[in-house]
Amino acid sequence: MNDLKTINKGEKFTHVSVGNLHGFTGKQFIKDATGATSCEISFGTLNTGESVPFFHSHKQNEENYIILSGEGKFQVNDNVFEIAEGSVIRVSTNCDRNIKCTSKEPMTYICIQAKEGSLEGYTMTDAEVTEHTNLL
Numbered sequence: 001m002n003d004l005k006t007i008n009k010g011e012k013f014t015h016v017s018v019g020n021l022h023g024f025t026g027k028q029f030i031k032d033a034t035g036a037t038s039c040e041i042s043f044g045t046l047n048t049g050e051s052v053p054f055f056h057s058h059k060q061n062e063e064n065y066i067i068l069s070g071e072g073k074f075q076v077n078d079n080v081f082e083i084a085e086g087s088v089i090r091v092s093t094n095c096d097r098n099i100k101c102t103s104k105e106p107m108t109y110i111c112i113q114a115k116e117g118s119l120e121g122y123t124m125t126d127a128e129v130t131e132h133t134n135l136l
């Protein structure tokens with residue numbers, strides 16, 4: 001079982017942790033703990049030979065899977081391809097998807113779901129450099 005903890009929280013931030021990813025099991029959604037309003041983030045781990053027990057599709061949200069460890073296969077509709085640590089897979093709305101671990105070590109991944117087409121400004125088209133005292 002995972003232990004999602006709120007580490008600290010301020011007016012403008014929330015810091016939570018699922019702990020050491022090497023011992024992470026199952027699935028943990030994060031949005032409710034952080035109060036995120038733009039996306040849902042989840043951590044997932046699959047053991048050797050294990051896949052998600054169902055295919056699923058999203059109506060409005062695209063998903064971005066980031067593979068943190070292990071190797072496996074990913075299926076989008078009838079397309080199957082190999083994935084491994086470092087892979088990032090973006091999946092559109094209205095298609096079926098599943099993920100399977102084929103490595104000896106568990107496959108741990110992050111999935112970020114956000115409304116398809118919602119991203120407007122990003123990186124330096126949204127950000128501005130500010131003057132602030134560095135306390136780090």
Ligand code: ZN
Binds near residue numbers: 056058063113
């Ligand atoms: Zn999903």
